Amino acid sequence: MSSGAIAKKTETRALQSFLKRAGKSAALPVLKSEGLPHRGIEAWHYTSLRVLEDLDFAEATPLGEVDAQELLRNLVPDLTDGPRVVFVNGFFMPSLSSLPAGVTVVEREAVSAETHPLTVLNAALGRGGVRFHVPEGVDAGNLAIVSLSSAEHPISTHLRHEIALAPGARLTLLEIHAGQGTYLSNPVLRFDVSKAASVRHVKLQADSDTSFHLAFVEGNVAEEGTYDSFTLTLGGRLARHEVRCAMRGLHGNVHVNAAQILDGERHADLTSRITHAAPHCNSRQTVKNVITDAAHAVFQGKIEVERIAQKTDGYQMNQALLLSDRAQIDSKPELEIYADDVKCSHGATIGALDDEQLFYLRSRGIPEIEAKAILVRAFLGDALDLIVDEGLRSWLDARVDAWWAKQVN
Amino acid sequence: MPAVTETRDAVETLGASTYKWGFETDIEMDIAPKGLNEDTVRLISERKAEPAWMLDWRLKAFRAWQKMEEPSWQKPHYPPIDYQDAHYFAQPKKKPGPKSLEEVDPELLRTYEKLGIPLHEQAMLAGVEAPEGDVRMPVAVDAVFDSVSVVTTFRKTLEEAGVIFCPISDAIREHPELVQKYLGSVVPVGDNFFAALNSAVFTDGSFVFVPKGVRCPMELSTYFRINARNTGQFERTLIICEDGASVSYLEGCTAPMRDENQLHAAVVELVAMDDASIKYSTVQNWYPGDENGRGGIYNFVTKRGACRGRNARISWTQVETGSAITWKYPSCILAGEGSVGEFYSVAVTNNRQQADTGTKMIHLGANTRSTIIAKTISAGRSDSTYRGLVRMMPKARNARNFTQCDSLLIGDQCGAHTVPYIESRNMTARVEHEATTSKISEDQLFYCRSRGLSEEDAVGLIVNGFCKDVLKELPMEFAVEAQKLLQLSLEGSVG
Structure with a gap:
């Protein structure tokens, strides 16, 4: 029901600053022709990037070790010891990190073709990120990836992490975002879950009140594999957590849970697409929104069941609690089903x-x-x-x- | 799952031959040349002897339409429509009014017969006075035979009650003040691509005005039929209920079989004032095309009702079994405090039919309430989408919505989709939405079978039960026809 009447803005200051910095990236032509997402695109119907369009996002500069340490202490005081990778302004901080076996951090690298507006932006400006391969049958325990930003003038970071689990491997990944000042965080995180492997992805987004968070998560789950995730969104002036997860083998399991707890003028958007591409898979999704002041929450959740995915069991629940007169929620739970022997349902409630x-x-x-x-x-x-x-x-x-x-x- | 296999087989064997209303009436027609430009609009307005303000209104719509782009966000796909390759005006040649059934064009009567219209209703439709005292089932019928209302019955009875029920072209001439006040007030001329097109070239439709405090003494009904080749049908319906008035309006559609796709872009506007109530029921059975998706009607309709007064009520009930593509969202704008909007829908698609239908409930006023019950049944290679919007505006204190969308899939080559949009700007408003998609449950089948029902009967029973919440909202006359249509559309699965 989008009108499509909202003009595409390609000449915004923000986009110009990105294009200038993209250099010779393979993603540059797409970024140039498509620009940043706008409300004329159905998937961005409820989220406008206007608040950041007039900003000039500069290349981030690294922080000194002492300052970085203090930043970490201030922003994530409750971070427990254990395996972790810390980035500040997009730069890997070895002194703050403790890398388990199998984890490497790559600098810039060529990225294969991207089409999603958020991954295109990431590919055009990305500086690499964590690569983690968990070998067959290994329980890798916990790993924390901490992304901090400290900006005096607007900067942007575009980390890209790739996590692969060999058959039967296990991992709990804790992803933490926090910062101060005005910045854009545009992380891309990809999971490759092999047969009977299991990943638990817990994300805390506690970015600064003047920041922008545009994240993209993608998971591919093989036979009997599991991707469980919980995302807690608390921060950012404007945030979008977009997750796409596909079950490509029999008996796959996916949980995509989230809570968006919003105050002030925040706008937070949780967009998910869960694809059943094989028979006998289960997906569950529970998304809760608590909204107060003049905050605005968006939920767009789609369950897609392909022709082949018989015996699918999919369930999605989205609820919003409005705690103030000016709080807003827009919700679009969606079912797209091409197989007949399925059990799919969704529910949505909104109220005080x-x-x-x-x-x-x-x-x-x-x-x-x-x-x-x-x-x-x-x-x-x-x-x-x-x-x-x-x-x-x-x-x-x-x-x-x-x-x-x-x-x- | 033998029953399901059987059902699927039965559904698959269902060819175009089962469309028993696929016939064409051969009556002399007065047809405008093909093409659409300002002259076409002027010609339509001239032929209908319209006042100057109406022509201006049409031209305004036409100019708006020229600047608009055809929408592309919908799920259904269809080859591009050449708007220049169609007649925009077709009218049966005028003959003096018949005195008895014998004088009526036998072709017309045969059409009615195939439609299954009872004889005394046929007489009424054809403009023959019913015998005195024989008013067992008072249903006023405004029969639309292609673009012009051939006859309007029961006009006198209605006039005595103060109800105006006439073709909209008559209303434009006879009640210009009412038409000017309300036409386009719910669906503005530039509202959307197809509504603008309709506003420019609509040829006929119904006009209903129920004055203050009057309860319309009978059900009002219109039969729309598309008859001539290559004519788009652009109906315009306007229903107004003043304070405390109420009306129940029935709309039924059947169309003859043909190969070219035909566009049906109607606009329906409803206005309900304080304590007024409008019930609008539709049984839609345009030609759906053959099993390979050739032919069939494109049913792109804008239907919208405005509850302007306190405690006004607008209720849409639809049973959509026909058309190659059904694309419409009967909506309610709930402005008056305490007003109520309802939407009950059954959409059945088979073979290569596509449906993208649902509703919009816009809650503007305090204590407004809305209910949405949508049942979707997909079979064959069809695709069916429920798309709906529930919007709670900042002043909609204590507003309430309940939505339930259920989809039933028969066969593994069809699709069922649910795309609700839910927006709330008021913390005291409450919205509840639930949707399910499933096939006929083995448990239910087993239960019925263990009680001695044949598999076919069991499937029939379950499908009927699935749609019951909607069918019970239909007026009696339509409930029967709707059940017939359901059976026909899913022949085999309903025994």
Whole structure:
């Protein structure tokens, strides 16, 4: 139902700054002809990049070691020790990192043809990123990829990580984004999950209030493989987390859960496309939005079932809690189904906190603020319950609690 | 799953021959030359003896249309339409009004007969007065035979109640103040590509005006038929209910078989004031094309209702079984406080049919409510999409929406898609949406079979049950026809 009447803007200052920096990249012609995504494109119907179009995004410069260390301490004070790769302004920081076996960090490298606007931008300006190959049958435990930015004038970073799991391998990947100042973070993350391998991807996006976050995640899951993910979006002036995941072998499993908890003037967009390309696969998706002030949440979720994917079981739930008069939600849960022997459903609800539930708690002597906190936490529970690791779960819970505490004060 | 296999086989064997309403009436026609330009618009306006303001209105629409691009965001695909390669005006040659059925053009009567219209209704349709006292089933029919309403029945009974029910071309001449006030007020001339085209070249349609406090004494009904070769049909319907008035309007469509694709771009506008209620029911059975997707009607329609007054109510019910492509979103603009919008839909596609249909519920006022129940059945190589919008605007305090979309797939070569858009700008508004896609459940089949039903009957029962929530919303006269159509469209699966 998009009108298509919104003109394509190719001459924006932001795009010019990207084109200037793209040099001889193979992705330059596409970036030049397609420009940045705009609302005339159906997939960008609800998210406009206008807020960043007038900015001039410069090449980032590395931060000194001492400053970088302090930045990490300030922005992610609760980061536990363990295998991790830290980037500051897009530059790998060996002194802050601790690389497990199998992890390499590549600088610039040629990227094969890209077509998605976010991956095109990434390919045109990218500086590489993490490559991790988990060998057959190995449980690689946890790995954290931390991307920090500190900008005095607008900069942009375009990291590209590629994670491959050999048959039967396992990994928990923790992806953390935070920063200060005005910057654009445009990460691309790809997972290749082989037979019976399993990856758990937990992402925290706590970028600065004046930053822009345009992320693209892609997963390919083979027979009996599993991709489980949970994304917590708290930061950014404008954010989009786009995930595409395809099950290409029998009995694949995919979870794409997320919580977008938004205050101020934030705009956050979660767009997903889950493709059932083989029979007997399961997908589950639970996305929760808690929106207050004048924030705006967007959810676009598509379940695609190809002709071959009989016995598909797909379920998607998207819910939004509006906590203020000016809060907004746009939701587009989509089913595209070409196989008949399937069980697919989705649900969506939008509303305020339930007065009766509040009353119930109040009548038991719980102060209003606390009662609301209980209800919000319970609301988010369905999405967070995917995180069974206690340490990780309490780490995420603490972030949610801190957000709530900020609202109350 | 033998029953499903059987069903699939049955569906596959269903050829174009089963379209029993595929016939063409041979009546002398008055046809305008092919092509579309300002002169065509002027010619239509002149032939219909329209006042100058109407011509200006049409020209404004035509000029808007010329500047517009044909939309391309929809799911259905079709070869480009050559708008110059069609007649925009076709009219049966005038004859003096018949006194009895014997005087009516026998071709016309045969058409009605094949449509299954009862004899006394045929007489009414053909303009013969019904015998006195024989008004068992008062249904007023405004029969649209190609572009011109051949006859309007029960006009007098309605006039006594104060209801105006007439072809829109008569209304333009006889009630210009009402037409000028409301025409284009819900669907503006430049609203979309096909609505602009319709505004420029519409030839006929129905006009209904129910004055303050009047409950329309009978169901109103129109039969649309596309008859002449290469004529696009551009119907324009306008229904207005003043404060406290109510009306139930029935629209039924069948079309003769032919090879060229035909465009049907109608516009329907509904206006409901304080406490008014409009119920609009459609059974759509245009020719769907043959099993290879040749021929068939393109049904690209703009239907929209505005609840302008407090507690107004607009209810759309549709059973869509025909057309090569069905592309429409009957919508409600819920402006009046406490107004109610409803949408009940069954869409059946088979062979190579494509459907992209749904609704838009725009909640502007406080305490507005809307309900959407959409049932989609896909078979053969068809594709069916539910596309809908629910929008809660900032002033829609305590507004409420409930949406349920269910799809049933028969066979592994078809597709069913659900594309809802849900937008909320008010925290007190509540929206609930749910959608499911499945095939006929083995459990349900087994249950029915274990109680002695044949597999065919069991499938029939389940499909009927699947659509029940919608079919029960139809007026009695249409419920029967709708069930017949369902059976015909999915012959084999319904026994």
